[in-house]
Amino acid sequence: MKFREMTTTQLQEESLIDLAFAILEDKKNSLTLKELFDDIQHYNGLTDEEMASRKPQFYTDMNIDGRFLAIAENQWGLREWYPVEQIEEESAPTVKVRKKKDKVVDDDLEDLDEDEIVFEEEFDEFVEDDDEDEDDDDEPVIEFVEEDIDEVIEEDLIDEDDDEFEIDEELDEEDEE
Template identity: 40%
Template structure:
């Protein structure tokens, strides 16, 4: 069906999406959203108030209808016109990165930076390279072990599972007596 084959009344009875399909098929190229809408509004005979009322609905319908494809920058086309690979390329076109210019470093700037450097700090590479864990004397390790002697701890005093079971039995007996 094409716009030329329909009467004015038949065109006004068509939905905006059907008219958009006809407009794009007649133009045979992707078009700007507003251009499509203005042609549809012209065919339907919309007043300015009706255009304002229907423009958002038309955009929603274009998005939801599976026959249309947004190409970015407000351009819309028919999905059947584009192979899947081309769609991915157009949608995911990567922006070109700008190269940063390197600053020229003068000898005077390097010398000034060296002068301003705080010489009281110990360089990290000095601290890491010159010391090993073996070089550090931690003192007498035997003293720490002696402080936590197990004096006064008798293994026989250790509670066994049997002791816990006896306690549970006592609680059960108390519960039965209270009932």
């Protein structure tokens, strides 16, 4: 579309998104959103108030239209200018994964609340069991005797030291010869 050859009436009847496409195609360079709005307003003849009221819908249309590509923050170009390998777009699944984690946590919290309610209902059944447990304290208690274990440990240590001492003496005798 050759927007420079169009009359003012034709430019005013043209949709903003098609006019933006024609401007970017004519300039063959990416523009910031503000520059694009200013060019559209210049060619279309819209007032500041009219342009301000149309900006949200225009921005939405640019995001939806497959011909446009957000290159950097607030920088727009035409998708056909960039090979597929060069385009780096945020992938939606990354965001969805985070949302799923939040939902899972919320579901877990709901499950915990339900479990607590069930537990509170069942807890009353076990309250009487506490009195019965106190009677079972008559079982014999096994006591730990440290003396026996210490003697066994000392004997093991002495035996090991004796063996090492004998080995050391044999090595010393061999060195002397």
